[in-house]
Amino acid sequence: MAANPSVAAVPVAADLLSDTLTKPTPAMREAMAVAPVGDDVFGEDPTVRELERRVASLLGHEDGLFTPSGTMANQLGLRLSVAPGEELVCDALAHVARAEMGAAAVFSGITSRTWSSPRGLLRAADPLSLMVTGGGAYQVRTALVVVENTHNFGGGTVQPLEEIRAVRAGTRDVGVAMHLDGARLWNAHVATGVPFADYGREFDTVSVCLSKGLGAPVGSVLVGSAEAMGRARLWRKRYGGGMRQVGILAAAGLHALDHHVERLAEDHARARRLAVGAAAAAPGSVDPATVETNIVILDVGVAGWSAPAFVDGAAAQGVRLYAVGPRAVRLVWHLDVDDAATDVAVDVVTTLLREGPAA
Ligand SMILES: Cc1ncc(COP(=O)(O)O)c(C=O)c1O
Structure with a gap:
């Protein structure tokens, strides 16, 4: 998925690519x-x-x-x-x-x-x-x-x-x-x-x-x-x-x-948690008030990133995301992303947003 093969070798700690990834329990x-x-x-x-x-x-x-x-x-x-x-x-x-x-x-x-x-x-x-x-x-x-x-x-x-x-x-x-x-x-x-x-x-x-x-x-x-x-x-x-x-x-x-219906509230809370962190790290990247369910779309352009570069940067640290536009990156919560994985995602995403791409 990632452009750089060394990126693909990093174990995935938080897979936010899509909620279609779930494995049957x-x-x-x-x-x-x-x-x-x-x-x-x-x-x-x-x-x-x-x-x-x-x-x-x-x-x-x-x-x-x-x-x-x-x-x-x-x-x-x-x-x-x-x-x-x-x-x-x-x-x-x-x-x-x-x-x-x-x-x-x-x-x-x-x-x-x-x-x-x-x-x-x-x-x-x-x-x-x-x-x-x-x-x-x-x-x-x-x-x-x-x-x-x-x-x-x-x-x-x-x-x-x-x-x-x-x-x-x-x-x-x-x-x-x-x-x-x-x-x-x-x-x-x-x-x-x-x-x-x-x-x-x-x-x-x-x-x-x-x-x-x-x-x-x-x-x-x-x-x-x-x-x-x-x-x-x-x-x-x-x-x-x-x-x-x-x-x-x-x-x-x-x-x-x-x-598995009522538990979706957990996905929503985790998505909101990431959005709050992202908005603090890079104001304008997302409005947390608009994050109502399990999907977050970040405008990584406000932090100087292109979407593909941001996705590769996150993948290099074990967080899988999806570029849905030139500067838009999607994160999706689901059954197989728990609080610990969300912690990793918040850490990686907020750091990338705060630091911006290498000059
Ligand atoms: C809103 C919406 N409708 C329809 C579909 C199509 O579902 P499927 O991938 O099972 O064809 C998707 C898939 O992600 C979707 O997000």
Whole structure:
């Protein structure tokens, strides 16, 4: 990962690259080993059905569909609501816009337009003023608004429920659907106490990931109406995402729902601790008040660093980070980063920020 091979040889003391890195715990592996299974393409895996129904009900929807990845869950959700030649609108930092390899265009013939917003924070006026609802023979019709909660590249931003509701109010009567990329909706719930269904009910489809902060090795769930999930099931098969005795993976997700949701508060506290340290070491690198969940995005440029050089400097001391822009570095807390690892990260990051790059 690091440019300098000697850097890669340093043992990792704090791995803040991503919350997708987590290894299944012994208890999770045990739950996977004993899970009842069946052929899920025939709808006969009881553990998968239990997971799908449980997540759907948690989010206030009729049914769910287990998918191998968050990207597939998102892409199924998008294509359910947008016909080829129609558009979706989302913010410019959204995962569906930046990190799904153009899948909406490639697979579904969907065009995208974006609005810009600091930290990816949703302001209802942004999507509402961008939408083209009349369509006709000249302008592309807006069919879908996508909201990401929490917002990954925005820095774990929690979307305000009142803004979501205002978008819903402005889209419902003009035939524009809403999809929630809820890969980290668990973090939003833990940060705010807002019930999952209060978020979920505002959307036509919602995707959630089990393989991020929740610590499962694989898997996401798309939820929506029973009719929509029936259509999504066909498309999942077409995409090659129909899996067989996959209850062993769904069991990891069920275990995570039982044991790994409330503990996300620990990740949030650790992320905030680093942000407070970074802000003291290099004012302007981050505003700790904006660190609501498990992600911190640092502007290392204020201390004279480029993001890749900062990432290499941290890796040389055993702290793995991710450059998400020329001067933006992302740090993500998860199940496998404890207080001791956070201490190391705070020490390394604050020292680098304070000292700046070697002249
Ligand atoms: C906000 C968001 N949505 C969707 C995804 C896609 O998940 P996956 O990597 O499982 O395809 C990610 C992955 O990091 C994400 O951060």
